[in-house]
Amino acid sequence: MSELEVIERIGTSAVKQLRDNKLAAGVPFMINSKDLPSKQSYLEYPDHSIQIVTVSADAHSFITVKVLDAREADLVRVKYNLI
Numbered sequence: 218m219s220e221l222e223v224i225e226r227i228g229t230s231a232v233k234q235l236r237d238n239k240l241a242a243g244v245p246f247m248i249n250s251k252d253l254p255s256k257q258s259y260l261e262y263p264d265h266s267i268q269i270v271t272v273s274a275d276a277h278s279f280i281t282v283k284v285l286d287a288r289e290a291d292l293v294r295v296k297y298n299l300i
Contacts, residue, residue, distance in 0.1 A: 229298070236261070236299065248297055257282060259293055267293055 236246045240263045248259035260270045260279060267290040270279035294300045
């Protein structure tokens with residue numbers, strides 16, 4: 218395994234741990250994606266729901282663009298190797 222692969226695994230593991238910790242604490246976890254339009258992200262909630270959101274104009278909250286159904290949410294988790 219190359220040094221870059223080792224670093225990638227460490228980074229992936231750290232992100233998964235952060236996700237688990239945030240969701241367990243009742244806090245949503247942001248998933249940034251190049252596949253979404255600029256300024257949009259996925260926001261995963263402790264209840265396992267996922268929304269596509271954008272930051273509000275005051276930068277203190279999020280505006281929901283779309284609430285994903287359970288199948289769409291699972292596809293996001295699979296795509297980003299979160300399950």
